[in-house]
Amino acid sequence: MAIQKSSAPTIIDVAERAGVSRATASRAMGGYGRIAAQTVEQVRRAAAELGYRPNEVARAMRQGRTRTIGLVIIADFTNAFFDRATKAIVDAAKSHGYQVLITNTDEDIAAERQAIETLIDKQVDGLIVVPSTAAVHDHLATVQKSGKPLVLFDRRVDGIVATTITTDDFSGTEAAVRHAYAMGHRRFGFLVAAAGNYGHSTERPAVMISSVEDRINGFMSGCADLGIKPKQQSWMFCEDNARDPEIAVAKLLDQPKAPTIILTTNNDMALVLLKTAGNRRLVIGKDISLITVDDSQWAAAMAPGITVVARPVEDLGSITVEKLLAEIDAPGQKAEKIVLPTELIARGSVANLVMYPENEPENY
Amino acid sequence: MAIQKSSAPTIIDVAERAGVSRATASRAMGGYGRIAAQTVEQVRRAAAELGYRPNEVARAMRQGRTRTIGLVIIADFTNAFFDRATKAIVDAAKSHGYQVLITNTDEDIAAERQAIETLIDKQVDGLIVVPSTAAVHDHLATVQKSGKPLVLFDRRVDGIVATTITTDDFSGTEAAVRHAYAMGHRRFGFLVAAAGNYGHSTERPAVMISSVEDRINGFMSGCADLGIKPKQQSWMFCEDNARDPEIAVAKLLDQPKAPTIILTTNNDMALVLLKTAGNRRLVIGKDISLITVDDSQWAAAMAPGITVVARPVEDLGSITVEKLLAEIDAPGQKAEKIVLPTELIARGSVANLVMYPENEPENY
């Protein structure tokens, strides 16, 4: 009768049962160093009989790496973007033998700071961070000083030299403007989600998230190219909370010469517009048009479907992991700025106005 | 000039700088054992000067616990349910000083097995599992034999004695049937997502997920109570993939006496119905009615809003964490089956037919 051990078997138990030393048992299990094939067999059998599984914490301790990466992200459920990114990152990491420790920051810089500290304390081998703001980056510098590889996801931070994977939101938004123009739209509403205490206003806040900045610049560039004048544009900056977006949408719609199309920089805004339109008996794609960002099943399934600027989330996630692991395996890689293309998916939410001559730019 | 250490400072460096022993430094940092207040101060200062942060891996090694829990979940982006649950779990864990290692199984039992093994190897202090099927549970038994606390999330597994947190999907679906009946509906379609290779058929598959089982039973119970006869019910079981749901929806709609309302057991199915309805120029809430499961921003924002059976995801997540941590802190807790209530949120997707007498049950 085998004696019942209270806790899990260790390599020492395996070594004893196989009649070899700890070192040899470890070599046999780890498949490294010089060791006789027969011994490996013997140790493996002993391990199997005992149900031995190596203790990864002890291993991490000795080897100085945990095969774990830390992900500091914002959770946003309106928008499957970060959820899909999370999945892509988790899956990609797994396929390389890494696990992921996740922390959610809710766009809060203090939470981000704390999350990063905790993950470093837990000795993750590298960090993927979605920075909640471009304004603060001393904590990111601290990561780098600690020697941990760091990759920024979806948002650039100036002042930090780190590999950054983003999407081409500039061109994406430009394309959206162009599409709307081609469909005959001449009065544009632009609804910009701006984190920070801005309430809702037409005044552009100073510091923002790079992806949002890119969308703003893309919008301006598109308008400039097509000769869409400032008076044909209604901008609205709006905090992404429960109250302000409704007010912002109402302001856009209640203008004397209301826009025929509204572009939004995130799906919260788009959904508020949808809701408001529904309440006012305005039909999307007919009475009011909409283009938003990020494709989703609901955007595709609605009638009419919502025209979106889609981002390659899965690629974004897997490339991010690959870059991070490359830096982990061989520190000192050159920091890259990788920008993946966006794609305009035209659906029915943009009305075709080309037959209405009163919308021609001449009238402005 | 201080000598630049290549790697992070350890407790030994702190001890040296403070002029005390390793043990004393550790006591000062950890705030345990007998130690003079003045010494604590001295050590703290030395630690701060060096930027010392305790190595959590070493700590885990010594203490035999990692303050990390493992989450084995399925990622499902149609449906924010599991994403919101993930966030709730991550946040709740953090508030108790725990971090979360996440693995996604994609409903695959082999992936689930492997994920559990990996997480145990990583010495998580406990596991939260969304079992991909109720049919297999030897791997869950293995977890328990390992002595790791285990809590099941959202789905019951018979044959395993473990605390299980679920929602009352039975009553939720029953309430949905009752609501539809009250609105005058007498011909019910029931679209059931069934994992496994069932394609699309009216034949009920054998083994399923408990939440889906509950919905089926709730539907049957509701129909029985209200006297809705089998010929007034059209059932369709359907694999949740890219092809079959469309066929299943078409089959439901193409019947000679098509249902006036369709209940779906998940949002994939609901979105396919929405899409098909749109293509056929059927207006939701007028030509065809719909009730699905889980509230979401899009369900609320659409025009008309979608009537749903909502589940208290955040509570589900935080209670799950609390139960798991209770078991971690004091092993040997009694396994509980916790069932949280659901809530029917009535919106416009259910047409009011009470004025159409031809739909009265007499006609059947």
Place this chain on the structure above:
DNA sequence: GAGATTTGCGAGAACGTTCTCACAAATCTT
């Protein structure tokens, strides 16, 4: 003020692994 208790601290083991080194046995050279 002598014994009993409390206080504060250090030495060293322990957690489970891997890695370096040394060394004997086996095999290869010429």
Place this chain on the structure above:
DNA sequence: AAGATTTGTGAGAACGTTCTCGCAAATCTC
């Protein structure tokens, strides 16, 4: 067949903590 090399193994250190113990100094007790 004697030296050189290769092969296989074990002893012991190391990773960075915490914890148990023991002991001296300080304080209490009557």
